[in-house]
Amino acid sequence: MNLDILKPPVEKLSDTLFEEKEVNVFMCRLDKVHPILSGNKIYKLHYFLQEVLESENALEKYNRTILTFGGIYSNHLAATAYACKMLDIKCIGVVRGQRHPKSTHTLKQCEADGMHLHFVNKLKYQFRDTMGFQDEMTDMFGKCLIIPEGGYHPMGTKGASLIMEAFNFKKYSHICTATGTATTLAGILTAVPSTIEIISVPVLKNMTDINDRLKYLAPQLLHTNNLQILDNYYFNGYGKRDDNLFAFMNQCWLNYKIPLDFVYTGKMMYAVIESIKKDFFKRGSEILCLHTGGLQGNISLPLNTLLY
Ligand SMILES: *Cc1c(COP(=O)(O)O)cnc(C)c1O
Numbered sequence: 119m120n121l122d123i124l125k126p127p128v129e130k131l132s133d134t135l136f137e138e139k140e141v142n143v144f145m146c147r148l149d150k151v152h153p154i155l156s157g158n159k160i161y162k163l164h165y166f167l168q169e170v171l172e173s174e175n176a177l178e179k180y181n182r183t184i185l186t187f188g189g190i191y192s193n194h195l196a197a198t199a200y201a202c203k204m205l206d207i208k209c210i211g212v213v214r215g216q217r218h219p220k221s222t223h224t225l226k227q228c229e230a231d232g233m234h235l236h237f238v239n240k241l242k243y244q245f246r247d248t249m250g251f252q253d254e255m256t257d258m259f260g261k262c263l264i265i266p267e268g269g270y271h272p273m274g275t276k277g278a279s280l281i282m283e284a285f286n287f288k289k290y291s292h293i294c295t296a297t298g299t300a301t302t303l304a305g306i307l308t309a310v311p312s313t314i315e316i317i318s319v320p321v322l323k324n325m326t327d328i329n330d331r332l333k334y335l336a337p338q339l340l341h342t343n344n345l346q347i348l349d350n351y352y353f354n355g356y357g358k359r360d361d362n363l364f365a366f367m368n369q370c371w372l373n374y375k376i377p378l379d380f381v382y383t384g385k386m387m388y389a390v391i392e393s394i395k396k397d398f399f400k401r402g403s404e405i406l407c408l409h410t411g412g413l414q415g416n417i418s419l420p421l422n423t424l425l426y
Contacts, residue, residue: 119160119167119201121280124151128285128406131374139394140401145376146285149383149411154227157411158302159197161284162269164277170207170263183208183262185255187246190215190222191357191381193412194268199233210234210259214243223417234259268299275335278305281408290314290406292399294390296321296382298356300328302410303345304335312344317393319348319386323355351389357381363388368425377426379412380419386410 127150131143149156170180184207188195195211202209211233213225229235236258238246245251252264269277278301287293287310294317297303303318310316318328328347332339353363359380367384370376378384390407399405416424 119155119164119205121161121164121284124148124155124160124284126151126284126409129374129376131376133373135391135394139397139399141394141399141403141405143390143394143405143407144290145374145407145409147376147409148281148284149377149409149413154200154414155197156413157193157197158278158281158408159194159269159411160201161280161305162194162274162277162301163198163201163265164280165273166263166265166269166271166277167201167205167207169273171205179261180263181208181261182206183210183260184265185210185212185259185262186265187212187243187267188214190218191224191415191418193224193415195228195233196224196414198265199228199231202233203231208232208234208262210236210255210262212243212246212255213237214240224414227414269301270299270331270335271301272335272337274299274301275304275308278302279309280305282306282309287314287406290404292317292403292405293408294319294386294405295408296386296410297325297328297347298322298382300331301335302408303328304332304339306408307332307339307342307345308336312341314344316345317348317390318345319351319389321352321356321382321385323352325349325352348389348393351385351392353385359384364423366391371424371426376409377413377416377424378409379415381415382412383409 126146126148128146217237292315297318297320367378
């Protein structure tokens with residue numbers, strides 16, 4: 119996949135709060151690069167796609183097939199299905215939970231893009247990274263490249279670091295991103311000098327293992343003294359939300375004309391704005407927020423929850 123076509127615009131947000139606190143806030147619109155391949159996922163997939171297509175003996179090893187994992191609203195499955203369609207790669211999505219008669223917008227789109235869905239119950243899904251489970255999958259579906267959920271792998275880190283080549287990050291003092299598997303975070307940390315502060319906003323409850331994750335994802339990373347984790351903005355847990363979050367997201371739409379998703383970027387921006395209010399950022403800070411996409415997930419919300 120040619121990532122050169124994915125050039126995100128960077129937009130400056132204006133707000134009297136930012137003037138009062140003397141900070142500048144920008145948003146890198148990865149959500150705008152493509153209607154389906156929007157956000158961070160295509161970057162994380164980049165080297166896996168290259169591996170399945172171009173590595174030595176790729177055809178014998180992987181039979182031009184990818185197998186990966188996700189939930190019923192997964193942005194990762196949606197992006198994988200579309201990328202595989204574009205590149206004529208067979209793909210299998212192992213989905214956590216049961217097939218629901220009504221399905222979800224996400225899974226319908228995956229199937230429309232040619233992904234074969236294989237459902238496993240939540241208990242079994244926990245074993246997805248074990249040899250036993252993966253052998254069962256290759257017995258069932260044949261040779262394939264198995265991509266961990268969310269691209270959680272050093273190869274995903276390497277792909278995520280390409281985000282930092284897509285725009286000029288050098289003028290910012292801070293780069294903020296939502297954190298799920300921490301693969302995107304690892305990619306950013308490996309790509310920027312330690313003079314830039316990296317702000318991570320975990321969207322899962324009690325995510326205390328970020329440093330262990332970074333060791334696995336980016337063993338070459340020598341310093342993480344420029345990393346700050348804002349770990350109080352997960353809104354009760356992954357995918358959880360409340361009216362306060364929706365009100366905030368609608369306000370961002372009215373103030374900045376930026377659509378946020380409720381799982382990741384809504385919580386990240388909430389954390390950033392609250393932190394600005396609390397003088398977390400020094401005067402003169404140039405804050406870059408990454409819009410990592412995920413907007414397809416909003417389709418699962420009841421009508422009229424959001425203004426956009
Ligand atoms: C997957 C995702 C993230 C989290 O990325 P990780 O690399 O798993 O930390 C952030 N934002 C959006 C919109 C996502 O879909």
